[in-house]
Amino acid sequence: MHRPQSREDALAVLVADLAGDAQLVDDVVHAARCESPGIARMPRSESRRHVAALLAAGFAAFTGDGEPDFGPAARFGAERATLGVPVAALLSGLYAGRSRILEIAIERGRAAGIATDVMLQALLKLDRYGTRLERHIVGGYRAAERELSRDQRDARIGLLRRLLLGEDDGTATDPGRFGLRAGGTYHCLVSDAADPARVRRLEQAVARCGGVAAPVAGLLAGLTPRLPSPPPATTALVVTTPAVPLERAPAAYALGVTALHAAAGEALTGVHDVVDLAGETALAAQPMLAGFLSRSLLGALDPGDEFHHDLAYTALAYLDAGQRLDRTAEALHLHPNTVRYRLRRLQELTGLGERLTVLDTVRWWWALRSWPAPPAGEHRRQFMS
Structure with a gap:
């Protein structure tokens, strides 16, 4: 016979659930980027990496008895300073992410039936941790800022923003000061x-x-x-x-x-x-056209069918190998007959022909590289390493 779950056990289950939820990281990143344009300009992968590290440290601190590890927080602040993110933008994103975590914790706590007084105590503990976290982030930021100010970094930032972005606040440095x-x-x-x-x-x-x-x-x-x-x-x-x-x-x-x-x-x-990187750059500049090509040429393929992935994988390798059957088989470690069969099946499904012209090759190659369309915020499937 199982004993009833205690209030502390219920809270521990909630924390473990949050700690193991990858979607929580994306929710927090989304909130921070929506609230802070300075954070939104950063590569999303970098923001996600830092948020994941900070959340992991936070959950470990919530369930542990020792002194929390604020090293990731200080490093996060230092990196934002290094990349020229204004402290106001940093704090704006931090507050937005913190609020989102509280909202999610309250929603899930209610759904789990955790008593109000238990949730209140947990939220107070979380708030105290958040205050200390903020202090270490800002401390890391200020320490890096002091180090960076020793080599006229603000002047270099202002100069490059004027030369590369056309922004001029009236204080930009003469290019000659840095030898330009x-x-x-x-x-x-x-x-x-x-x-x-x-x-x-x-x-x-x-x-x-x-x-x-x-x-x-x-x-x-x-x-x-x-x-x-x-x-x-x-x-x-x-x-x-x-x-x-x-x-x-x-x-x-x-x-x-x-x-x-x-x-x-x-x-x-x-x-x-x-x-x-000319080819990759030109194609990356036209994501809508890539989607149109993928749907138009490969609409008969089912993203949920693993065999269709094999067909696309093989066709892409075939085009990369200069439409040479022997080289494709060697690159994929397949028998030439297997390659020939897959190409024939793909031709039956999509109309992919033989002896393609240069422009036809580009169209099919681009469509295959873009198929299937990735979910929002994710990279497409990598067919070739």
Whole structure:
């Protein structure tokens, strides 16, 4: 015979349920990004990574007896400072996320039948933890801010925002102060680096080349007359463009950002020239057209049918192999007859033909890379590693 669940047990079950709910992370991230434009400009994956770490530490603190670990909070604050997120935007997102957690906890507590006084005590404990969490986030932010202010970082941020975004608040620095000349040409650099140490290393590498780098709209960006050689070793993603005059820097920066997002979708890391990412960048710039192509050419395929995934996977490999049956079979470790059968079945379902022209190949390749359409906020399925 099971004993009745105590009030403490019911609360522990609720906390465990929240801690194991991946959707909670997405709800909190969504609330923070909706409330704070400064946070919304950050890569969503970075926001999600930090929120997941902070929630995990919070739930561990709620159920543990020792001193909570506020290290993730301090690192979170330091990274936001490193990427130039204003403290007001940081706090706005923090308050929104905190409110969302409280709302969800109350809703689920009521649904679980937890007594009001038990929920009240739990919410007070959660609120006290939230206050301490905020203090450590701001502390990490201020510490990083003091360190960064030693090398005229605000001046570099203002200069790049004017050169790359066209924003001018009247205080922007003369480009010549950092060695940029009106008649010179400069490579544009964009990175998703968020770790303070990595950001600093990239900034210093650009400075040694006579350029300037700083956070711009939530991403590290820079202009440099020459690229570091050899490229800096980094697990972050860095995209560079060929050298352009300063008046063309805004267009180069916009292209670099598009290429960065396209490369991130391919899970790339390290340094990449935008020229090498031309195909991915051009396709990523037209997501609506990708959807139209996928539905038009592959509408007969069922995303819930695993065999249809095999057909699409094989066809994509076939196009990547230059429409060579032998190379496709070798790449997929399949018998050529299996490849031939899958291609024939796909042809029967969709009309994919043989000996495609260059433009036909692009259309089918793009459609296959975009199928099936991913849920909102998620990357498409990666057919090829």
